[in-house]
Amino acid sequence: xxxxxxxxxxxxxxxxxxxxxxxxxxxxxxxxxxxxxxxxxxxxxxxxxxxxxxxxxxxxxxxxxxxxxxxxxxxxxxxxxxxxxxxxxxxxxxxxxxxxxxxxxxxxxxxxxxxxxxxxxxxxxxxxxxxxxxxxxxxxxxxxxxxxxxxxxxxxxxxxxxxxxxxxxxxxxxxxxxxxxxxxxxxxxxxxxxxxxxxxxxxxxxxxxxxxxxxxxxxxxxxxxxxxxxxxxxxxxxxxxxxxxxxxxxxxxxxxxxxxxxxxxxxxxxxxxxxxxxxxxxxxxxxxxxxxxxxxxxxxxxxxxxxxxxx
Amino acid sequence: xxxxxxxxxxxxxxxxxxxxxxxxxxxxxxxxxxxxxxxxxxxxxxxxxxxxxxxxxxxxxxxxxxxxxxxxxxxxxxxxxxxxxxxxxxxxxxxxxxxxxxxxxxxxxxxxxxxxxxxxxxxxxxxxxxxxxxxxxxxxxxxxxxxxxxxxxxxxxxxxxxxxxxxxxxxxxxxxxxxxxxxxxxxxxxxxxxxxxxxxxxxxxxxxxxxxxxxxxxxxxxxxxxxxxxxxxxxxxxxxxxxxxxxxxxxxxxxxxxxxxxxxxxxxxxxxxxxxxxxxxxxxxxxxxxxxxxxxxxxxxxxxxxxxxxxxxxxxxxxxxxxxxxxxxxxxxxxxxxxxxxxxxxxxxxxxxxxxxxxxxxxxxxxxxxxxxxxxxxxxxxxxxxxxxxxxxxxxxxxxxxxxxxxxxxxxxxxxxxxxxxxxxxxxxxxxxxxxxxxxxxxxxxxxxxxxxxxxxxxxxxxxxxxxxxxxxxxxxxxxxxxxxxxxxxxxxxxxxxxxxxxxxxxxxxxxxxxxxxxxxxxxxxxxxxxxxxxxxxxxxxxxxxxxxxxxxxxxxxxxxxxxxxxxxxxxxxxxxxxxxxxxxxxxxxxxxxxxxxxxxxxxxxxxxxxxxxxxxxxxxxxxxxx
Ligand SMILES: Cc1cc2nc3c(=O)[nH]c(=O)nc-3n(C[C@H](O)[C@H](O)[C@H](O)COP(=O)(O)O)c2cc1C
Ligand code: SF4
Ligand code: SF4
Ligand code: SF4
Ligand code: FES
Ligand code: FES
Numbered sequence: 001x002x003x004x005x006x007x008x009x010x011x012x013x014x015x016x017x018x019x020x021x022x023x024x025x026x027x028x029x030x031x032x033x034x035x036x037x038x039x040x041x042x043x044x045x046x047x048x049x050x051x052x053x054x055x056x057x058x059x060x061x062x063x064x065x066x067x068x069x070x071x072x073x074x075x076x077x078x079x080x081x082x083x084x085x086x087x088x089x090x091x092x093x094x095x096x097x098x099x100x101x102x103x104x105x106x107x108x109x110x111x112x113x114x115x116x117x118x119x120x121x122x123x124x125x126x127x128x129x130x131x132x133x134x135x136x137x138x139x140x141x142x143x144x145x146x147x148x149x150x151x152x153x154x155x156x157x158x159x160x161x162x163x164x165x166x167x168x169x170x171x172x173x174x175x176x177x178x179x180x181x182x183x184x185x186x187x188x189x190x191x192x193x194x195x196x197x198x199x200x201x202x203x204x205x206x207x208x209x210x211x212x213x214x215x216x217x218x219x220x221x222x223x224x225x226x227x228x229x230x231x232x233x234x235x236x237x238x239x240x241x242x243x244x245x246x247x248x249x250x251x252x253x254x255x256x257x258x259x260x261x262x263x264x265x266x267x268x269x270x271x272x273x274x275x276x277x278x279x280x281x282x283x284x285x286x287x288x289x290x291x292x293x294x295x296x297x298x299x300x301x302x303x304x305x306x307x308x309x310x311x
Numbered sequence: 312x313x314x315x316x317x318x319x320x321x322x323x324x325x326x327x328x329x330x331x332x333x334x335x336x337x338x339x340x341x342x343x344x345x346x347x348x349x350x351x352x353x354x355x356x357x358x359x360x361x362x363x364x365x366x367x368x369x370x371x372x373x374x375x376x377x378x379x380x381x382x383x384x385x386x387x388x389x390x391x392x393x394x395x396x397x398x399x400x401x402x403x404x405x406x407x408x409x410x411x412x413x414x415x416x417x418x419x420x421x422x423x424x425x426x427x428x429x430x431x432x433x434x435x436x437x438x439x440x441x442x443x444x445x446x447x448x449x450x451x452x453x454x455x456x457x458x459x460x461x462x463x464x465x466x467x468x469x470x471x472x473x474x475x476x477x478x479x480x481x482x483x484x485x486x487x488x489x490x491x492x493x494x495x496x497x498x499x500x501x502x503x504x505x506x507x508x509x510x511x512x513x514x515x516x517x518x519x520x521x522x523x524x525x526x527x528x529x530x531x532x533x534x535x536x537x538x539x540x541x542x543x544x545x546x547x548x549x550x551x552x553x554x555x556x557x558x559x560x561x562x563x564x565x566x567x568x569x570x571x572x573x574x575x576x577x578x579x580x581x582x583x584x585x586x587x588x589x590x591x592x593x594x595x596x597x598x599x600x601x602x603x604x605x606x607x608x609x610x611x612x613x614x615x616x617x618x619x620x621x622x623x624x625x626x627x628x629x630x631x632x633x634x635x636x637x638x639x640x641x642x643x644x645x646x647x648x649x650x651x652x653x654x655x656x657x658x659x660x661x662x663x664x665x666x667x668x669x670x671x672x673x674x675x676x677x678x679x680x681x682x683x684x685x686x687x688x689x690x691x692x693x694x695x696x697x698x699x700x701x702x703x704x705x706x707x708x709x710x711x712x713x714x715x716x717x718x719x720x721x722x723x724x725x726x727x728x729x730x731x732x733x734x735x736x737x738x739x740x741x742x743x744x745x746x747x748x749x750x751x752x753x754x755x756x757x758x759x760x761x762x763x764x765x766x767x768x769x770x771x772x773x774x775x776x777x778x779x780x781x782x783x784x785x786x787x788x789x790x791x792x793x794x795x796x797x798x799x800x801x802x803x804x805x806x807x808x809x810x811x812x813x814x815x816x817x818x819x820x821x822x823x824x825x826x827x828x829x830x831x832x833x834x835x836x837x838x839x840x841x842x843x844x845x846x847x848x849x850x851x852x853x854x855x856x857x858x859x860x861x862x863x864x865x866x867x868x869x870x871x872x873x874x875x876x877x878x879x880x881x882x883x884x885x886x887x888x889x890x891x892x893x894x895x896x897x898x899x900x901x902x903x904x905x906x907x908x909x910x911x912x913x914x915x916x917x918x919x920x921x922x923x924x925x926x927x928x929x930x931x932x933x934x935x936x937x938x
Contacts, residue, residue: 058906059906060861061861061863061904064903072903093903096896096900096903097904100863100899104870107866131893132874133873143412143413145408146410147408151873154876154877154882180862189396197396199399201401203405203406203687203856203857203859204855204869205857205859207860212386212396212401213386213412215383220398221397221398
């Protein structure tokens, strides 16, 4: 599915739509999202669950903006523009919701490998995760029963803390870092891989990414394409090689070089970005804007690199 | 799709359970016996199997009822039959409270510990049970679990008994006393669900002059279509067919009928939008998921006047051009399920459903589908996902259901009370109906009175009746004690106080007072109720019922529960003002940035309790504005 090139843009020009972003008029093509309009205007709108190559699920709510005439804030990543829309990206209401979304995430999830922007946003918005109290001890999150929970001790904050799942040689799943952005589920299912090895299970604060009955990956339908790793924004899904280097304190992006090449295994022609540190391949990605892969690979391109470094 | 299911074969019972819904397997490709042909011909039936995904929930019910849990082998067989990935099916099943995944005892008693029963008991029903029968979920032949509201609040206590086995199923028990638990425990696996007493409905006004929606309740045999017709039943459908879709829509608009499911949306406009939509087919859904704590109105109507819903849904179907209607009934209403099925069968036999409705040449039929313990599945778009065999997660709006609803087709959806009110509009005529109530809130409205009120039960009054006169009808506060507060509208509603007795119970009256009628919940609270425990229960409800999709609600409901617990324990983090500021921030982000109404109202009761000084040390939020 994923290897189908995107439909060519028709030569007929799309009509432009006029909208007002933070008091200034911008014209964007019909069918654009409010987020695209905000970006065209140069306004920074944080996003977490949004990715250019996936259909928006609009669940994280960090991208909400104020739309004149709408009772609640609206997710900019999924709302299509309509002529005459008046949007505020930085009003008091927007900033409060954004701050709270970031604060709620930071209070419940380990964001240590989530990338620089997230930490900058947390700082800039003055989110204070610590005011929800010290974390409750890690809990079994895989066998909760919908509609029932044991509240944490008074004064403690429940979190997603749990042991790392390491059940295969390719990648680890550290769901203590999972913000439940649904990207991996989308990538594994309808949007790219069509394998459906993982899904969201449970509900509410106990919702989690899981295989059926939480079986280990080797017992699941997983084919180790790693397309879930490629879209994960927090490092919850990580190459074993990266995970171990980080654990040993040796992961150092400043010492890494990224080399683009073409996958040698078959004739499809997927582009590979080899991330190399100290002469060893430490992870493999594929460019999102490549019209063959759109960031996706198969197990051979993603993980079949041991031969290149002598086994 | 690379389908990979568990190697373990299903048990004979599991096979029977799944086959009872899906029929026997078509071939070896779908888990049947292999024939020599299977190896040689490719089967084009996979997409057909996938089109039956909407049978996932009924099949899960069958498994749960037969074997008492969803096992890997049972789920694996079901997935083979539906050509569905087990991870996805597990994701769906694990979102519902009535399914379990570990082998459990044959009998599970779900005992309500929610707002109305908490208030009525004057104590702690779950704690009592734990002291006498051991902790919830213990591994005895008969175990119990605390449950959110079971929709029998007028009895002040309620349980749902779930039994597994050949005669497995569910039965409600209300009222429910500790002695009932002793009797159930003594019976153990010998329990016969059909032997349990059928719960009654408390309707003090039953049959009284001036009632409309309640006029048949308790006066007719709910299993007799003849009795229903003799009482004027099916005159609404006859009139709808006479005046045609345009006529019906005009009547609803002239009657100014607004939806009773919470959002007060104009019913005529909704029906018109579906009817006019050129995309086909259309669907119509009766929302009978009633799970708002303190609500039991739809249950009373469905248990005691089931033909009325079947007729009203048929009116909706023929008016909006839908050929298929669904009743989405909450899984905790086994009596209503049986009576609705019976009523639909009866209507079908009389030619009032099926290929030629009442001789009009129009086709319309109805299926009753059961939910499985998820408040969120009552939100209309989550309901569609549930019917389709997906996780009950609300969808992003727009698009709205009238454009893209069930199976992405134009869909109408109405609450049970709304649909029954349509019949009243048709029988009285729009102008007479509009004379009832207030100019902006026409007609009558059902109110569910529970908690510390002298005569608990379901009441029907014209819109605009004051809260005080409604309480008077019900005999005032029980034992003449002082009124402390009323939880109005449900867990998603808010508290009003003794000073609000002149509040007119109309949409505009509630709005002006910064509150909501919600689903007609009126939980009366006196000075015996532990308000801290009560508000804590509301906070726990939202924590347990959030679908978990969006951050403001998933984490916000958790943090709200924690903050309320800290205030209740008198152990604030920082000062009490810090805690109030934190709760105000949670209120704002949930209200403003959540996807659906659950998150948007999850802080409403807590916030109003704080404003009224009902919990904490009487501390009010800084600005006194009530919402
Ligand atoms: C969390 C949540 C739960 C809901 N549950 C119900 C329900 O159980 N029954 C119902 O009729 N409407 C429920 N609704 C409202 C429905 O989404 C929808 O508005 C209603 O069924 C429309 O019917 P009406 O126009 O007749 O009011 C719920 C909404 C939310 C946000
Ligand atoms: S590696 Fe591929 S198949 Fe396995 S879970 Fe991730 S996306 Fe799915
Ligand atoms: S594992 Fe990563 S991609 Fe998947 S939901 Fe969690 S954060 Fe998102
Ligand atoms: S507000 Fe709550 S219930 Fe609604 S979509 Fe978000 S998480 Fe789910
Ligand atoms: S980026 Fe828009 S909701 Fe997550
Ligand atoms: S049945 Fe107990 S609160 Fe409704």
